[in-house]
Amino acid sequence: MAPVGRSPMRVVLRWQIIITVTFSIAAYAVIGSNAALSALLGGSISVVATLVFMAVARLGKANSAGLALLAVLRAEAVKVFVIIALLWLVMKAYAQLVPTIFIATFIVAVLIQSMAFFVRDK
Numbered sequence: 001m002a003p004v005g006r007s008p009m010r011v012v013l014r015w016q017i018i019i020t021v022t023f024s025i026a027a028y029a030v031i032g033s034n035a036a037l038s039a040l041l042g043g044s045i046s047v048v049a050t051l052v053f054m055a056v057a058r059l060g061k062a063n064s065a066g067l068a069l070l071a072v073l074r075a076e077a078v079k080v081f082v083i084i085a086l087l088w089l090v091m092k093a094y095a096q097l098v099p100t101i102f103i104a105t106f107i108v109a110v111l112i113q114s115m116a117f118f119v120r121d122k
Contacts, residue, residue, distance in 0.1 A: 008119035009054050016047050016109045023105040031098065038102040041094065045086040046109030053079040053113075083110075 020043025028036035053075045060071020087106070091097065 008116040009050065011119045012113050012116045013047065013050050015112050016043060016050060019043060019108055019112060020047060020105060023101070023108070027098070027101050031101065034096040035098040035101045037094070038098040039105040041090050041097075042102040042105035043109045045083060045090065045106055046113060048086060049079045049083045050113055052082045
């Protein structure tokens with residue numbers, strides 16, 4: 001088992017937060033506060049979805065490979081639902097949303113989550 005601070009999902013979560021903050025600062029410097037908040041919201045959706053994935057995956061019993069796979073698939077389904085719900089909520093609620101910044105930050109943060117496979121346990 002990986003040490004608590006070094007699990008692949010925690011590393012991915014850390015990188016998602018770093019990217020979100022970096023994109024938000026860059027958007028603020030180049031475009032302004034609405035773009036910065038749009039970047040922050042876009043990346044935050046992926047961060048929240050990753051946290052939900054981690055929580056739901058831990059709820060599953062991993063007594064066998066089949067049960068472990070079922071837990072991960074369930075967590076992935078819940079993550080997709082959370083992403084769709086949060087994307088809809090932000091697009092409905094935030095009138096000054098800068099769509100290109102919002103979607104770009106969201107996509108990069110989601111792509112980072114797929115990199116968990118390449119993070120080695122130490």
